[in-house]
Amino acid sequence: MNVTPQSMHFADRLPLQSGASLRDYSLKYETYGTLNADHSNAVLICHALNASHHVAGVYEDQAKSEGWWDNMIGPGKPLDTDQFFVIGVNNLGSCFGSTGPMHVNPDTGRIYGADFPVVTVEDWVNAQARLLDALGIETLAAVMGGSLGGMQALSWTLQYPNRVRHAVVVASAPNLTAENIAFNEVARRAITTDPDFHEGHFYAHGTVPKRGLRIARMIGHITYLSDDVMNEKFGRQLIAATKDGTQRDYFYSTLEAEFQIESYLRYQGDKFAEYFDANTYLLITRALDYFDPARTYGGDLSHALARATCKFLLVSFTTDWRFAPKRSREIVKALLDNRRDVSYAEIDAPHGHDAFLLDDARYTGVVRSYFDSVAQEVSA
């Protein structure tokens, strides 16, 4: 499936939850499949930290350009683009094409940098709703996302309950725990205390806070994987084993990578620092920290979710310690307290939080059968 990214400009000011606003902005997006005659088969995909509007398909003449959820979405796939019109949209504040900190602030004529306003999950959903307006989509057959994307899907059901018929919330949580926030904070401090950060205006200094980005990404990777899968993939294996299969002696170095897990993390950090924007990292982790729909209801999630009227599929993964199954179960319980129609699958997968992006027959089977039933409600 060859796909082409598109961009839409919005001239109307977007008020933000913080009280600030964006005077105008663009959203980068992609669509897959065909919108049916009564516009009832649209599915919006919301992305997580390190992803974008490029959800499925490939770019012409670009090898290895599969979208980040290409195993899940496409012709004949669990979310079947032969039946559904699927939209991927890049969030505000991102570094993949939608208006973000690397763009020029129309109010000052200078690059936003650290002056890009803090955006929340709710702000993203509002911006996504305007895109749907422009695409002529009043009601979504479904909204779907994993991790931070799942938070957006959940927020859709609260902000626009009449515009969503189904929400698929994968490996997500009703808010971050103190430990989740703690990991985000360490990553942010690594970036903001990097001398190349220059208070977020590093573009003007011709620098990139790569040291901080590397550390942030290394921390992230540890939390995406389970202890078990790390042990299975890397264990205590040294980088250079001897040829006869016996382990060589240690290098005895505090500076050189010695174990395979170390070189893996260094590689992931180096790669990430080459393409990801530091201000975007701060913005997106802060959106994660801030999401908490129960907050204005005195912490009562059941009360907060009473607004949601659509049907739900929630999926979690047993070894996900970042957004553990018990966090999904909190959402399930709150929805059931409101007598909502909820399906819940807890998948016994070894891959930790990463599992939501990986192939697992039970996981994709659950998603496929859920969308099969959604398709029954949609006119051809």
Place this chain on the structure above:
Amino acid sequence: MNVTPQSMHFADRLPLQSGASLRDYSLKYETYGTLNADHSNAVLICHALNASHHVAGVYEDQAKSEGWWDNMIGPGKPLDTDQFFVIGVNNLGSCFGSTGPMHVNPDTGRIYGADFPVVTVEDWVNAQARLLDALGIETLAAVMGGSLGGMQALSWTLQYPNRVRHAVVVASAPNLTAENIAFNEVARRAITTDPDFHEGHFYAHGTVPKRGLRIARMIGHITYLSDDVMNEKFGRQLIAATKDGTQRDYFYSTLEAEFQIESYLRYQGDKFAEYFDANTYLLITRALDYFDPARTYGGDLSHALARATCKFLLVSFTTDWRFAPKRSREIVKALLDNRRDVSYAEIDAPHGHDAFLLDDARYTGVVRSYFDSVAQEVSA
């Protein structure tokens, strides 16, 4: 109990596991209680990452100078210094008085810095054994340690099986998992990529890699605590709640600390960076990474522990995800495979890895009753 640190110089070259050696060195240590006539009541305490020879008691005229295990060790305490002669020793490579990277390399006349040789758990034990020789102690009534200190206690039983009658190994592991190594590696990279690190020779540059040390400590603190205790202590509490108890609105800032967990971690990081040496941090985390007594036995821990002949008490804590109970159980199993005398207590405590330093009646009760039985074997 007023105590005074002492220092002992060793002029004999100490060969290290890496093949390098230390030409001469000093060990800082403290003792509590009285060595009995036949020198049979000595207990050696091994310390973990951020600790020292100052295990118990206070320094005269110094408020809040309690040793790091003062709740466990002292007159009438679980390890009773009215009955035992207890020794705390600072490890080589530390920054608290024993020879380390901040000292002058006698071979070059310059400060060691990054040239201080990599030291292992086994090297520390060898150095400790020489201190015992000098103190006239042939056999320890017990060796005891938590976390990395527990690894040293375990290693004592393998390196000097005839010099230890009991080993008390608390919140420890037979080696680090890939995830453990990963956290150490991120912390090390934060330090070594700090521009103030200068390849480990920052003393000569008049700098301290405080940014890196702060990040390292923040990561450490996350792993010392359990998810549960973090939620209980900090949850999603904001730093400045309004006076009437209702929560204020968010600041909406990516740079300012917003949640209490953030300011807690920043404070811990700042404090640590003021006193801890960066090269010591690298050395001690590497000693953790390298410890793996089963390594030279093809990973067969039972085979590796066959050398140990003493009696053991192992203690773990249910919410410790850094050195989880299952890691202690691996040691217990390997010892039982060798028909060794092992007591094992798995304490249901909420505090994560930190629990080994905290008061818990069940924990201190187990240690007290174990040492009561050790005391039966010791002449008055």
